[in-house]
Amino acid sequence: LVSAILFLSAAFGSSDAKAQSSELSDPVLIHHWNFNEIPNNVDFSTVSPELLNASSRLYGALLSYDGARWDRVNEPTPINAREVPYVEEDDRALRLRNPAGALTLHLPTKGYRDVVLKYAILRTSSGAHNQEVSYSIDGENFITDGLDSTEFYVSLYYDMVEFDFSGIEGVDDNPDFKVRLTLAGENSEPDNDSGNQRINNVTLEGYELEPEIRRNLIHYWNFDNIPNDVNFPTGLEISAGGIVGGSSTVGGAWLRYDGDRWDRVNAPTPFNARTVPYDEEEDRGLRLRNPSGDFLVRIPTTGHKNVLVRYAAKRTDSGSEAQLITWSTDGTTFHSDGLVFDSVQVGLNFVLYEFDFTGWEDVDDNPDFTLRIRAAGPGSEPDNIEGNQRLNHLTVDATSTETSAGDGYGDLPGRIALAQNYPNPFNPATRISFDLPEQMHVTLEVFDITGRHIQTLVNQAVPAGSHTVTFDAAQLSSGIYLYRLQADGQSFTRRMMFVK
Structure with missing residues (x-):
C-alpha cells in the first residue's frame, strides 16, 4: 500500500520513514527537480519549465500546473536536497499560486521498479491548506487505488512527503506513469487569488530492473583524455579512445561536428558513465558551441544486433534548447522513421537520452549506421554565437549476431x-x-x-x-x-x- 509520510522540518522534529524492503543494491535517483537555476520573473506560459532544472536518467520527465500562475521563489530547505554540498543561498523552490490548480508530474519509470516519490512542501498563510493525491498508469486516467490516504494537510513550515509505490500494479517499468497533486481544502476556492503552496527538491527513486536483453558495450566516448584548450577543427572525425577517451570493439566509429567549434569542458555526470569506479573530478564532457551545426555519430554495428544508443546532454543558458534526431543506414540519407522521439528538449541539467534500435534489421550488422543530432529550437539561430550544448558518456550497446537463437542475454563474458x-x-x-x-x-x-x-x-x-x-x-x-x-x-x- 502507498502512504503519505510527513517529515516535519527541523523546528518541529521529524518522524521515521516508512521502512524500505531489503535490497542488495541502493535505489537509483531517476528524476530530480530543484528549481535553483530558473531565472527570476520567468513567465512559464512562454518558457517551457519542464526540463529547465530536471536532472533525469529517463527522457520525458516534466511538470505542468493548471492553476493561475507558477514561478520560482526564494524558499530554501535542505530537506531531500541532493546537491553536494548543499548551498542554502542558491536554493530555490517552485511556487504554485492561487487560484489553485493541480501540479502533474510525468515520471517515466521505464527500466525501474518499486519507485518512491519525495518532496518538501509548505504553504503561505493564504495558501491552500491541503493536497489531494492521485496517479495514472496510462497517462490519462487518474486513480487512487492502493493509496492509504488521498489527502493530507500542508503546514506553514517545510515537511517532507513520501509516496512509496512499491507493489502497485502498473507503476513499474512504465513510460506513462504520472502523479497529480491537487491543491485542496481551505483557501483553494476559485475566487481566492492570494497565497500559494511551495514545493522543493522533488525526487523519484527506484531499483533497476534486470534487462530483458543483455548487451555488451561496443562503442564508448567519455572525453576525459582531451587536453585543455584543444579546439577540434570543423569536420574532423574523432574515433573512440586515444585523445578522446573510451573505447570501441568494432572498427570505424567516429564523431564529427559541423558547427562553429567543439572542445572539451568540465561537465561531469555519473549518468551512463562506464568507467569503474566513477571519478567526478576526472570526468569531462564535449562542448558543441554555437553557431550550432550537425553532430554526427558513425556507429558501425558489424557483427552485432539489438543496438541501444545512449548519451547524457545539457545546455548553457544561451545554448540550443532542443535536438532533432535522425538516423541513416548508408551515412548519407537521414530520416527519423520509427523513433519514439525524433526531437528532444535539452535543459540546464543533464538528462540521459536513449534510442533503442532493437529488432531493426537495417541497423543490425551495418558498418555505415550513423546517428545525426541537430541542435534546434531557441538558441540555434545562425547568428547566435553564444552558448553551447554539452554531451557526455555516449555509448552503444549491442548483442553479437553469433549469439544462439533465443539467448536473450546476448554475448556476456562466459567467465571472470x-x-x-x-x-x-x-x-x-x-x-x-x-x-x-x-x-x-x-x-x-x-x-x-x-x-x-x-x-x-x-x-x-x-x-x-x-x-x-x-x-x-x-x-x-x-x-x-x-x-x-x-x-x-x-x-x-x-x-x-x-x-x-
Missing part, C-alpha cells in the same frame, strides 16, 4: 577474466580491463614489486559485462607494478611497467 593493461609500458596512465559473467563484488588493487599496497581501484559490486578502469601513476616512481583482481573467490594478477 583480467586483461593485460594497455598501453604497457605506460606513462603516466594506463587502462585495466576485466570481464564478469554476472554481477559480483570486485576488488581491483595495485601493488609495487615488493608487495606494498599502492592503490585500490575498485571495491564494490560491479554488474556483468566488460569494464575498464584507468590507473594513473604520475606520482609514483618508474618500475614494475602488479595489479590484482579478486572476485567470486578467485584471484588474478598481472604485471605492468611504468616508465617516466
Whole structure:
C-alpha cells in the first residue's frame, strides 16, 4: 500500500520513514527537480519549465500546473536536497499560486521498479491548506487505488512527503506513469487569488530492473583524455579512445561536428558513465558551441544486433534548447522513421537520452549506421554565437549476431577474466580491463614489486559485462607494478611497467 509520510522540518522534529524492503543494491535517483537555476520573473506560459532544472536518467520527465500562475521563489530547505554540498543561498523552490490548480508530474519509470516519490512542501498563510493525491498508469486516467490516504494537510513550515509505490500494479517499468497533486481544502476556492503552496527538491527513486536483453558495450566516448584548450577543427572525425577517451570493439566509429567549434569542458555526470569506479573530478564532457551545426555519430554495428544508443546532454543558458534526431543506414540519407522521439528538449541539467534500435534489421550488422543530432529550437539561430550544448558518456550497446537463437542475454563474458593493461609500458596512465559473467563484488588493487599496497581501484559490486578502469601513476616512481583482481573467490594478477 502507498502512504503519505510527513517529515516535519527541523523546528518541529521529524518522524521515521516508512521502512524500505531489503535490497542488495541502493535505489537509483531517476528524476530530480530543484528549481535553483530558473531565472527570476520567468513567465512559464512562454518558457517551457519542464526540463529547465530536471536532472533525469529517463527522457520525458516534466511538470505542468493548471492553476493561475507558477514561478520560482526564494524558499530554501535542505530537506531531500541532493546537491553536494548543499548551498542554502542558491536554493530555490517552485511556487504554485492561487487560484489553485493541480501540479502533474510525468515520471517515466521505464527500466525501474518499486519507485518512491519525495518532496518538501509548505504553504503561505493564504495558501491552500491541503493536497489531494492521485496517479495514472496510462497517462490519462487518474486513480487512487492502493493509496492509504488521498489527502493530507500542508503546514506553514517545510515537511517532507513520501509516496512509496512499491507493489502497485502498473507503476513499474512504465513510460506513462504520472502523479497529480491537487491543491485542496481551505483557501483553494476559485475566487481566492492570494497565497500559494511551495514545493522543493522533488525526487523519484527506484531499483533497476534486470534487462530483458543483455548487451555488451561496443562503442564508448567519455572525453576525459582531451587536453585543455584543444579546439577540434570543423569536420574532423574523432574515433573512440586515444585523445578522446573510451573505447570501441568494432572498427570505424567516429564523431564529427559541423558547427562553429567543439572542445572539451568540465561537465561531469555519473549518468551512463562506464568507467569503474566513477571519478567526478576526472570526468569531462564535449562542448558543441554555437553557431550550432550537425553532430554526427558513425556507429558501425558489424557483427552485432539489438543496438541501444545512449548519451547524457545539457545546455548553457544561451545554448540550443532542443535536438532533432535522425538516423541513416548508408551515412548519407537521414530520416527519423520509427523513433519514439525524433526531437528532444535539452535543459540546464543533464538528462540521459536513449534510442533503442532493437529488432531493426537495417541497423543490425551495418558498418555505415550513423546517428545525426541537430541542435534546434531557441538558441540555434545562425547568428547566435553564444552558448553551447554539452554531451557526455555516449555509448552503444549491442548483442553479437553469433549469439544462439533465443539467448536473450546476448554475448556476456562466459567467465571472470583480467586483461593485460594497455598501453604497457605506460606513462603516466594506463587502462585495466576485466570481464564478469554476472554481477559480483570486485576488488581491483595495485601493488609495487615488493608487495606494498599502492592503490585500490575498485571495491564494490560491479554488474556483468566488460569494464575498464584507468590507473594513473604520475606520482609514483618508474618500475614494475602488479595489479590484482579478486572476485567470486578467485584471484588474478598481472604485471605492468611504468616508465617516466
